[in-house]
Amino acid sequence: MEMVVDNLGVARGGLTVLEGVRFALAAGQALILRGPNGVGKTTLLRTLAGLQPAVAGTLRVPPESVTYAAHADGLKAVLTVAENLAFWAEIHGGGDVQAAMAEMNLTELRDRRAANLSAGQKRRLGLARLLVTGRPIWVLDEPTVSLDQASVTLFAGVVRAHLARGGMALIATHIDLGLEEAAVLDLAPFKARMPVASGGGFDEAFA
Amino acid sequence: MKALLLRDVRLAIRAGGGFGLGLAFFLLVAVLVPLGVGPEPATLAKIAPGILWVGALLACLLSLDRIFALDFEDGSLDLLATAPIPLEGVVAIKAFAHWLVTGLPLTLVAPVLAVLLNLPGPGYLWLVVSLLAGTPALSVIGAFGAALVVGVKRGGLLLSLLVLPLYVPTLIFGAEVVKRGASGTEVSVPLLLLAGITAGAVALLPFAAAAALRVNLR
Amino acid sequence: MSLWEYANPKKFMQVSAGVLPWMAGLTGLCLGVGLIWGFFFTPDDFRQGSTVKIIFLHVPSAMMAINAWVMMLVASLIWLVRRHHVSALAARAAAPVGLTFTAIALVTGALWGQPMWGTWWAWDPRLTAFLILALFYLGYIALWQAVEDPDTAADLTAVMCMVGSVFALLSRYAVKFWNQGLHQDSTILKVGEKDPIAPVFYVPLVVCIFGFVLLFVALVLMRTRTEIRARRLSALLARERLA
Numbered sequence: 001m002e003m004v005v006d007n008l009g010v011a012r013g014g015l016t017v018l019e020g021v022r023f024a025l026a027a028g029q030a031l032i033l034r035g036p037n038g039v040g041k042t043t044l045l046r047t048l049a050g051l052q053p054a055v056a057g058t059l060r061v062p063p064e065s066v067t068y069a070a071h072a073d074g075l076k077a078v079l080t081v082a083e084n085l086a087f088w089a090e091i092h093g094g095g096d097v098q099a100a101m102a103e104m105n106l107t108e109l110r111d112r113r114a115a116n117l118s119a120g121q122k123r124r125l126g127l128a129r130l131l132v133t134g135r136p137i138w139v140l141d142e143p144t145v146s147l148d149q150a151s152v153t154l155f156a157g158v159v160r161a162h163l164a165r166g167g168m169a170l171i172a173t174h175i176d177l178g179l180e181e182a183a184v185l186d187l188a189p190f191k192a193r194m195p196v197a198s199g200g201g202f203d204e205a206f207a
Numbered sequence: 208m209k210a211l212l213l214r215d216v217r218l219a220i221r222a223g224g225g226f227g228l229g230l231a232f233f234l235l236v237a238v239l240v241p242l243g244v245g246p247e248p249a250t251l252a253k254i255a256p257g258i259l260w261v262g263a264l265l266a267c268l269l270s271l272d273r274i275f276a277l278d279f280e281d282g283s284l285d286l287l288a289t290a291p292i293p294l295e296g297v298v299a300i301k302a303f304a305h306w307l308v309t310g311l312p313l314t315l316v317a318p319v320l321a322v323l324l325n326l327p328g329p330g331y332l333w334l335v336v337s338l339l340a341g342t343p344a345l346s347v348i349g350a351f352g353a354a355l356v357v358g359v360k361r362g363g364l365l366l367s368l369l370v371l372p373l374y375v376p377t378l379i380f381g382a383e384v385v386k387r388g389a390s391g392t393e394v395s396v397p398l399l400l401l402a403g404i405t406a407g408a409v410a411l412l413p414f415a416a417a418a419a420l421r422v423n424l425r
Numbered sequence: 426m427s428l429w430e431y432a433n434p435k436k437f438m439q440v441s442a443g444v445l446p447w448m449a450g451l452t453g454l455c456l457g458v459g460l461i462w463g464f465f466f467t468p469d470d471f472r473q474g475s476t477v478k479i480i481f482l483h484v485p486s487a488m489m490a491i492n493a494w495v496m497m498l499v500a501s502l503i504w505l506v507r508r509h510h511v512s513a514l515a516a517r518a519a520a521p522v523g524l525t526f527t528a529i530a531l532v533t534g535a536l537w538g539q540p541m542w543g544t545w546w547a548w549d550p551r552l553t554a555f556l557i558l559a560l561f562y563l564g565y566i567a568l569w570q571a572v573e574d575p576d577t578a579a580d581l582t583a584v585m586c587m588v589g590s591v592f593a594l595l596s597r598y599a600v601k602f603w604n605q606g607l608h609q610d611s612t613i614l615k616v617g618e619k620d621p622i623a624p625v626f627y628v629p630l631v632v633c634i635f636g637f638v639l640l641f642v643a644l645v646l647m648r649t650r651t652e653i654r655a656r657r658l659s660a661l662l663a664r665e666r667l668a
Contacts, residue, residue: 351588355585356568358577362571365571368560368564369567369568372564372592372593372596376596379596379602379603383602383603400602404595415584415588418584419581419584422577
């Protein structure tokens with residue numbers, strides 16, 4: 001089980017934003033992605049999750065091994081905490097909903113509708129979804145938004161437990177999660193250089 | 208797959224919108240048309256097949272944008288796209304769920320509304336049969352339209368503009384079945400054509416819709 | 426030297442700049458000769474009087490209304506398969522032209538129908554099919570305008586064009602089934618068969634059809650050039666934002 005990214009280029013709105021990205025992630029490892037706003041962290045993560053095609057390079061991941069969590073948690077307001085999790089568990093072939101709720105400290109909220117959760121509680125529910133998918137590679141885009149300090153620590157513990165089980169995590173974040181063992185990759189050096197406009201000519205991509 | 212179907216149906220029932228709304232709209236059409244056209248039983252009997260089909264079609268249109276837009280906004284669609292179900296399957300299931308909560312109820316209440324519009328006796332059976340055969344196509348074609356405009360903010364009007372021309376063949380054959388049924392003539396030709404369009408749409412459009420969704424997600 | 430070289434925007438701009446003036450001149454010549462010949466140097470029909478001369482606008486525009494959609498379909502397929510941006514932009518450029526031809530066909534049809542059939546509009550299958558075609562054009566154009574990202578818009582409209590083509594054909598047969606209609610069958614390709622179009626009308630009509638084809642090509646070339654420039658501009662702006 002390994003994720004290998006080599007010379008990867010990703011594009012947003014038809015323009016290449018990152019190029020030459022390379023790293024490898026083995027079972028039990030985590031990688032933290034850093035970089036200024038707009039450098040293309042979300043674009044890179046969506047590409048790694050398979051939601052958009054890469055424009056260059058190679059991306060080797062085992063099939064159906066990646067799960068993705070971003071700013072939107074994919075929760076349904078009229079479903080309860082347990083129902084929301086049970087849905088994603090069933091879609092992915094039956095993960096353990098009880099254990100996931102226990103790990104993210106949601107057991108007491110199990111029968112509350114997602115509409116009545118606070119922003120932080122929603123986030124915790126969104127992250128608990130990662131556990132029920134049973135997928136080894138977590139691709140996380142700013143997972144700690146609206147979490148308080150205690151929840152951040154709780155979440156770091158969950159990630160650590162996931163790694164201990166042989167999982168992997170790719171996390172784009174600005175805050176310190178307290179995951180000392182995780183490697184850090186700064187994306188700024190991979191920022192794509194602008195192609196120089198050549199005397200009013202038109203190249204194939206117009207850019 | 209089953210989980211997705213159950214969730215969509217449960218959401219439609221709990222959230223209220225769409226489900227009851229389509230039926231209410233259908234009822235409104237059946238009430239407003241006689242008020243506009245006049246109470247003449249013969250006139251109403253003549254236009255009933257067409258009005259019932261147009262009403263069902265427009266009622267179906269009302270809830271189309273909910274098929275994907277809500278899941279797109281809350282991020283579920285991203286997660287479904289990375290889930291182990293093929294996106295084509297997601298489209299088919301969601302279209303089926305839409306049919307269960309709109310097309311099927313519309314079919315079931317249509318005979319009641321047909322009484323209001325004075326549909327001739329032999330037409331009732333064919334009204335239900337034609338709606339059963341035709342409304343699945345409305346849901347699948349609608350899902351395709353919804354997949355095209357899922358990334359467009361306030362895409363409701365655009366969705367109608369895209370979907371209504373695609374509804375033309377279904378409407379023509381569907382209303383023709385009821386018209387012929389009501390007048391007691393042979394219905395098999397338009398009914399088979401209607402069923403053929405539904406079968407073709409159900410078989411092929413999920414692929415086009417999934418392609419459109421992938422484009423919209425990237 | 427491959428045909429696909431012309432799909433390069435730069436090459437396309439160079440070649441089209443050279444071709445366009447000739448194309449425009451030829452269009453003017455064909456339309457001028459065809460229409461003047463048709464309007465002033467053909468006899469009045471013994472039944473229809475001078476009304477028949479509307480044929481020189483009606484038939485070519487109706488043909489081009491359909492051909493424009495076919496051209497959009499082909500261009501969309503080329504875009505989906507080979508990802509040539511010029512192809513997608515040409516499809517986009519053709520849509521309003523096609524819609525205009527459809528509108529001309531409908532309006533001239535109404536003007537012709539009024540004295541002949543005694544009504545401006547009849548739910549005749551041909552007329553209805555053209556009305557539905559106009560709706561397809563409207564939807565296609567609206568989708569292009571609604572989607573912000575140009576490549577996304579190109580992909581979505583291409584898929585819509587393919588699905589729309591199938592349903593447009595289905596609609597054509599559905600409305601035929603629905604109403605038998607007043608409109609006569611097309612007689613253009615029926616020379617030598619019974620009840621053909623009279624030769625005095627045929628020759629100027631063919632010239633007019635050529636003129637309309639050339640007009641379509643010239644307009645699409647011109648509009649594609651505009652689209653390419655607009656695309657270039659937005660690409661430069663996007664690059665500036667990013668830098």
